[in-house]
Amino acid sequence: MDTSNWGKNIILGENITIGENVRIGHNCIIEDNVVIGNDTFIDSGTTIRSFTSIGAQSNIGSNCIIGEYLMDFYMDHEKHKHELIIGEKALIRSGSVIYAGSTIGDNFQTGHHVTIREKAEIGNDVSVGTLCDIEGSCKIGNYVRMQCNVLIGQLSVIDDFVWLFPNVILTNDPTPPSKHFVGVHVHSFATVAAGAIIMPGMDLEHDCLIGAGAVVTKPVEPYAVAVGSPARVISDVRNVRNKVTGELVYPWREHFDRYMPWDGMGFDAWYASLDLEERSKYTLADIVG
Amino acid sequence: MDTSNWGKNIILGENITIGENVRIGHNCIIEDNVVIGNDTFIDSGTTIRSFTSIGAQSNIGSNCIIGEYLMDFYMDHEKHKHELIIGEKALIRSGSVIYAGSTIGDNFQTGHHVTIREKAEIGNDVSVGTLCDIEGSCKIGNYVRMQCNVLIGQLSVIDDFVWLFPNVILTNDPTPPSKHFVGVHVHSFATVAAGAIIMPGMDLEHDCLIGAGAVVTKPVEPYAVAVGSPARVISDVRNVRNKVTGELVYPWREHFDRYMPWDGMGFDAWYASLDLEERSKYTLADIVG
C-alpha cells in the first residue's frame, strides 16, 4: 500500500484492501475486511467498520461512521458481520452515520449528520440532505433528491426522480404504537414540499405535487396538487405557472434538467433514447405508455 | 485496571474508577473523577467529562460527549463540577451529547446525534430517537419512547409510558419571546403522532391520541383523539380500529406489549400484580381507580 498520503495515528485492522492513490486523514480507524477503491479520500477522524466496501473516486468527510453496528453487536460484539456496499464517486459529508447491512449505488451524496440505518436499498445518483434520517428497511430508487431533515420511515418505497423537500416525514404506523407498519409509496417524479407529513400506506402517484405543510391522509392521483391539513386536491400540476414569468412549470421533468440524465437534451428525447432494459431500470413504466 | 481491551491514544484524567472488563476505544478522553461500571464499552473518539458516572453493562457509541459543559464553564473553566449519573445497561449511540447536571435511569437508549441538556430528570427504560433535543429542566418518567427529532422544551413533564413520534414539539413560551415559560404535561399512555406541536402549558391527559401534524391549543381529555390545526377532538380512542383487521386498538396498553413490562402477560394482569409502592412509581394513579 502506498501510504504517502496518509495522516497520523491511523489505526488499521486486518485483511484490508486499499486501492491506488487513496488518501486517509489523521486519526482514522479502518477496521477489518474493508475494501476502498482507487482515488478515494477518507477525511480525518472517520471510522470505517468491518465488511464495508467503498467505491473508487469517493470522498468521505470527517468524523463519519461508515458501516455502523446493528443492534446485534450490542448483544454480542462478535456478531458484527454485516456488509455495507457503497458505489463509486460517493460524497458523504462530515458527521454522517451509515449502518452496515445496506447497499448504496454510484454518485451518492449526503449532507452532514445524516443517519442511514440497515436494510436500506438505495439506487444511483441519490442525494440526501443534512440531518436526514433514513430508518432502514426501505427502497429508494435512482435520482432521488432529499433536502435537509427528511425522515424516511421503515417500509417506505421511493421510485426514481422523486423530490422530498426539508422536514418531510414518511410515516409508517397507522395506529401508533403498533407492530403493523405500512410504508408510504412515492412514485416517480412526485414532489413533496417542505414540512409535509405523509400518512402510512399512502401512494403518492407519479408527477403529483404535495404542498408545504400538507398532511396527506388519502392517496394522491397522478399530476394532482394536494395541499392543506388534511390535504385536499386543489389543482392539476399541468395548470401551475411560475408567478413571475407566467410559464407552465410542471411536470417538472419537462422544465428542469439540472443533474438529470436528460440535461441538455430534454426529457422526451432522453426517454425516447432509452432501450427497454434501461427504461425498466428507471421504473417509468407507470408514466409512459 | 485491566487495560488489555483498551485502544490507542487514550487520555486519562485523575481519580478515575473503572470496573472490570471495561473496553475503551481509540482516542477516547476520560476526564477526572469519572466512574465507569463493569462490562461497559466506550467506543472510539468519545469524551467522558468530569464527574460523570456510567452504570455497568452500558454501551457508549463513538464521538459522544458525556457530561458536557454547562454555560458556567465558559465563564470560568474551573467551575465545571456538575454531576451526570447514567444508570446500568445504557445504549447511547454515536454523536450524542449529554450534559452534566442530569440524572438518567437504567436501560436508557438513544439514537445518533441526540442532545440532552442539564437538569433533565429521566426515569428507567426510556428511549430517545436520533436527533432528539431535550432542552433540560424537565422531568421524563419511565418507559417513555421518543422517535427521531423530538423537541422537549424546558419545564416539560412527561409521565410514564408516553409515546412521542417524529418531529413532535413540546413548546413552553406562550408569548414568545418572554421569560414566563409554562411547560407541557403529557400524562401516562398518551400518544402524540408525527409532527404535532403542543402549545405551552397544555395537559395531554392519559390515553389520549394526538394526530399527525396537529397544533394543540387546548388541553386534551383522557382517551380523546385530537387532530388538525388548531386541534379538535374528533373521537374517543376506544372507538379507533385497525383499518385492515377491524380490531379495536386503543388504549394501546391493552393491545401492545413490545418492550413493556407486561410483555406476555397483558397490561391488566401486570398492573394487578404491582404493589402500592410499585404502582406509585409508575404514576398510574390517574388512570386506574
Place this chain on the structure above:
Amino acid sequence: MDTSNWGKNIILGENITIGENVRIGHNCIIEDNVVIGNDTFIDSGTTIRSFTSIGAQSNIGSNCIIGEYLMDFYMDHEKHKHELIIGEKALIRSGSVIYAGSTIGDNFQTGHHVTIREKAEIGNDVSVGTLCDIEGSCKIGNYVRMQCNVLIGQLSVIDDFVWLFPNVILTNDPTPPSKHFVGVHVHSFATVAAGAIIMPGMDLEHDCLIGAGAVVTKPVEPYAVAVGSPARVISDVRNVRNKVTGELVYPWREHFDRYMPWDGMGFDAWYASLDLEERSKYTLADIVG
C-alpha cells in the same frame, strides 16, 4: 507559541498565527493559514481548516469542523482557498460544521450539530440553536435568535432582532424543483413561532407574530398576528395579552430585554440614545419615524 495549555496529538499546518493564552485540546487539527485570537479555547477533536480566522476570547467545542470545504474541494483538492472570518467571543458548541466562505460577527453562539454553509453573512450577537441548518447565500442581521432545528434557505434575508423558534423553515423555491429561488425577508422584531413554514419570497414585516405551525403564503403586515394553514391574520400584536397576568406583551421589544442592548434601560431610551450611524446599523429605519 506558548503550548503549555495544549493537549496531545495536535496536528499543525503551516503559517499559523496563534494568540496568547490559547488552549487547544487533544487530537485537534489546525490546518494552514489559520489565525486564532488571544484567550481562545479549541476543544478536543476539532478541525480548523485553512484560511479560517477566529477572534479572541472564543470557545470552540469538541468535534467541530470550522472552515469546512466547499464543493470545489471535491473537484480539486488544491482549490480550497476560501476564507472564514469569525468575530470575538464566539461560543460554538460541539459537533458544529461551519463552511469557509462566510463571515460571522462578534458574540456568535451556537448549539450542537449546527451546519452553516458558504456565503452566509451573519451580524453580531446572533444565536443559532442546536441542529439549525443555515444553507448559505443569505444575510442575517444583529441580535437574531434561532432556537433549535431552524432551516434558513438560500437567499433569505433576516433583519435585526428577529426570533425564529424551533423547526421554523424559510423556503425559497416557489415551484419545486426549479432554479428560480426567491428568498424570504424577515424584518426587524418579527417573531416566528415553532414549526411555521414561510413560503418563498414572503415579507414578514416588522413586529409581526407568526403562530406555531402556520404556513405563510401571503406577506404579513407590521404588527399582524398570522396563524393557521394557510395563515390568516387574526389580530394585532398590540392586542395580545399574557393569559396569566393580563398584561399587554407586544411589541416584545417594549417588554423583554434579556441579552438585548436595551437591557435595564428600556427599548425607547436605548433607541433614543443611538446616533444615526448606529441606527442605520440596526436597520430599524422601517419601524421608527
